[in-house]
Amino acid sequence: MTDTASLVRRWRQERxxxxxxxxxxxxxxxAAISRIENxxxxxxxxxxxxxxxALECRVxxxxxxVEDTAVHSRE
Structure with a gap:
């Protein structure tokens, strides 16, 4: 389950x-709500x-x- 999916479910249930x-x-x-929540x-x-x-919250x-993890060589 994605973060978005779990948040939609949690907010819906809390309401x-x-x-x-x-x-x-x-x-x-x-069915659309089910697909999102799953x-x-x-x-x-x-x-x-x-x-x-509808859930009285905000997006x-x-x-x-993102840190650059590439190794750079000097010439």
Missing amino acids: GLSQTELAQLIGTGQ GRDVPTLPLLTRIAT SIAFES
């Missing part, structure tokens, strides 16, 4: 919603925004620095 109820709130089907589908940013609005995307 006391079933997959069907969340799906109705955002205008999609229960990590089989990666939701688009617009869909994540609709989910977040946060972070970029982190």
Whole structure:
């Protein structure tokens, strides 16, 4: 399960919603919520925004620095 999948499930459960109820709130089907929560589908940013609005939370995307591990030789 991906981080996104587990977060969607956790927030939905904390709000006391079933997959069907969340799906109705955002205008999609229960199967789509199931696929997201099981990590089989990666939701688009617009869909994540609709989910977040329905769950009264916000979407946060972070970029982190990746250290250069390549070895450089001097000539």
